[in-house]
Amino acid sequence: MEQNAESSGYWYGEDHDSRRRRAVMLLQSFRLYRAAEAAMRRRTRTTMHMGENDLLALRYLLKAQREDRLVSPHELARYLGVSTASMTAMVHRLEESGHVRREPHRSDRRSVIVVATRETDEEVRRTLGEMHTRMLDAVIDMSPEESSTVIECLTRLQAALDAVQPADAPDPADAPDPADAVRQADASNPADAAPAARRAPRST
Numbered sequence: 001m002e003q004n005a006e007s008s009g010y011w012y013g014e015d016h017d018s019r020r021r022r023a024v025m026l027l028q029s030f031r032l033y034r035a036a037e038a039a040m041r042r043r044t045r046t047t048m049h050m051g052e053n054d055l056l057a058l059r060y061l062l063k064a065q066r067e068d069r070l071v072s073p074h075e076l077a078r079y080l081g082v083s084t085a086s087m088t089a090m091v092h093r094l095e096e097s098g099h100v101r102r103e104p105h106r107s108d109r110r111s112v113i114v115v116a117t118r119e120t121d122e123e124v125r126r127t128l129g130e131m132h133t134r135m136l137d138a139v140i141d142m143s144p145e146e147s148s149t150v151i152e153c154l155t156r157l158q159a160a161l162d163a164v165q166p167a168d169a170p171d172p173a174d175a176p177d178p179a180d181a182v183r184q185a186d187a188s189n190p191a192d193a194a195p196a197a198r199r200a201p202r203s204t
Contacts, residue, residue, distance in 0.1 A: 030157070044127055050097075053080050057090065058099060058124060061116040070105065070113045 013019075045055055060079055064071045077087035091114055094100040099120045105111040142150070 026153075040131060044131075047127055048123065050094075050099075053082065054090065054094060054099075056080060057094070058116055058120055061100065061114060062121055062124060065116060065121075071115075072105075072111060072113055076114060 041052070041055075045052060048055065050058075057076055057080060060076065061071055073087050073091055074084070076091075077084055080087070082090070091100060091102065095102065098117060100114050100116055102112045103115055105113055139147070139150075
């Protein structure tokens with residue numbers, strides 16, 4: 001891809017069109033990564049036979065246990081953004097499947113806490129461990145300069161998203177697709193088209 005990009009003339013250009021097309025391709029790469037991550041999480045939930053909130057709840061409980069924190073059903077419901085009734089049903093379901101158990105609070109016997117079982121800890125480590133290892137291997141050889149550039153890029157994107165207010169947010173259905181922007185730019189100047197950009201699949 002580097003040879004194609006260089007021969008196209010825009011990859012190293014400093015004019016507005018070149019910088020915009022590089023930015024579009026970068027954002028498209030992030031979209032493809034997010035799509036891959038979402039697909040991986042769906043596969044993980046399928047393997048563990050649970051929904052997204054179930055897995056989020058278990059990871060929250062396991063993190064709290066490593067920090068020696070007690071988690072009440074109310075705290076868990078607030079973290080997930082669900083109602084008390086939904087939380088009660090979820091805890092009951094996870095308790096029946098052997099993933100969590102309810103215990104009396106250490107200092108307030110009128111209250112209960114939710115604790116992930118040891119088997120759950122082992123299952124989550126086994127299921128997510130390979131993913132974490134593969135992701136670490138993918139970036140561990142990056143130089144300090146490369147790592148700094150990626151971190152700065154992600155920090156800028158986070159700041160840009162944090163600055164968006166609900167009233168200013170466009171309808172998702174009307175949001176432009178970065179891949180379409182690349183194709184439109186290519187159509188206006190076919191000689192500068194990057195083959196790798198045209199082959200990039202469109203994430204959903």
